[in-house]
Amino acid sequence: MGFVSRAFKGRPRDESRDARLPPGQYLVHDFPVLSAGPTPRTSLAEWTFSIEGEVDEAKHWNWEELRNLPSETLTRDIHCVTKWSKLDTAWEGVSVDTLLEGVETAADYVMAFCDGGYTTNLPLEDLTGGKAWIAYAYDGQPLESQHGGPARLLVPHLYFWKSAKWVRGLRLMNEDSPGFWETYGYHMYGDPWLEQRYSGD
Amino acid sequence: MRSLDLAVPGWPGHRAGQHVDVRLTADDGYQTQRSYSIASAPSTDERLTLTVERLDDGEVSPYLAGELRAGDKLELRGPIGGYFVWEPAAGGPLLFVAGGSGICPLMAMLRLRQAAMSTVPARLLYSSRSLEDVIYRDELDRLGSTGSGVEVMLTLTREQPGTWNGLRRRIDSEMLHAVAWPPAEQPLIFVCGPTPLVETAANALVNLGHEPARIKTERFGPTGG
Amino acid sequence: MEMHEQQLRLDGNAAAGMFEDLFVHDVTSARGACAACGAVGEMGAQHLYMTPLSPGAVLRCTSCGGILMVIVHAGGRFRLALQGLVWLEMQDAAVAGSG
């Protein structure tokens, strides 16, 4: 099946085996936009962020309240399951630890839910301990809607589909349950260093 | 811009408006695939023509429009797509709206219309950046001037020759209102090109009263125009 | 480059090649009914979200935006999800004759 197309190289794939590049990934220098639907447009006046599900008491923030929480700036590498990686991306946002302060729960899993209906599932412990943020700025600018603004989940140690765009909340769950791409065959966990791309990997 | 004439042994023939998927493989095994419309009229000679607009920062089009040489082999799948097609039996009148390389599948329909000696009236509104960017310019000139029942209207969005007295802006509702057959004549409408142009034109046509089911669109993606 | 989500949108027709891997019949001219809003239309006329870098192809209803189909071709297999369609009707190629 297929033969080599003479002199075809494809988009320059920087595969310099940088120790920071997980197996099977190549470097990009732009920021590709991937989208499974139209970009939702929620006005900041209506925007809220919620922590709900298996918690003693649900918590909600409006945009202003979220922006008034202590924020962090961070620089991380991101890795997309479609094989591109981008190094040293600079973000600002609120640590999920900050949001979970005072939340009592016995849940082990989380479903992130978003405007537009997108969801993705993660173990709660992957969102705590300084590993995940609700990011609202990229490269010093408000996060553009095409990249998930006003705010997206940022979990850089997992494949980037786990960093849900247009995130509106976290639903805590006692049992793991597949989100959007996970339902369609992508991995429940998605560790780029173990190449956990598809279920069964 | 470059037209590729391909000899495809065993080619089963195609319907006007269909496309092929071209798959390229690099020597390290990397593969990628893009769709290209068949611009030639249906025929039985096991040949077909694709016309590729070169996007400088693209991955595939610079290869097809530049690197590829006569004699090279291409991996094709097709003909595919049974939705964006026209056959003389479908009738008209026909309204074609194109931007950039979006002319390609519409060209196959216009060529088929000629070859089949169809008398269905047809109008084409075609948006290009400049006169040099008008694909099939000579053929369109001929088609539009020979009393063949085809009217061709060009709009040049970025650059116009000094003598240009035609349209000089992006396709909009006013332009479509002036050019389109009235909704009462129930034209069959084909819109093709970069996604932003297709969305603008299709929405404007619906607002002008054309029935959505008679408007077929083929979005080429984010680029061009 | 400024990109908007509408610019990433294609027509269902652009998935014809992938449909061929899965169905004997041409799916772009097949009609289907949206499970969310009941609209009936040809698959080629629906909105397709698919770029060379997408994890999968998502076909959405032009009337309500609801998901009709998701196709993931990855990891050496196809996974096809049709929960957004009440039904899908294809022309019997033997009767339709063309193609």
Ligand SMILES: Cc1cc2nc3c(=O)[nH]c(=O)nc-3n(C[C@H](O)[C@H](O)[C@H](O)COP(=O)(O)OP(=O)(O)OC[C@H]3O[C@@H](n4cnc5c(N)ncnc54)[C@H](O)[C@@H]3O)c2cc1C
């Ligand atoms: C059914 C169909 C028929 C078509 N027929 C024709 C035809 O007849 N002739 C023709 O010339 N073209 C046609 N096209 C378009 C063609 O398939 C290619 O899209 C086009 O040639 C560009 O490919 P490329 O690899 O050169 O560019 P790509 O590498 O795909 O890039 C295209 C542009 O988009 C930007 N871009 C791409 N993906 C992203 C992303 N994820 N995020 C941000 N920016 C991005 C790139 O920077 C670039 O500017 C057709 C498309 C379809 C769907």
Ligand SMILES: [Zn+2]
């Ligand atoms: Zn619907």
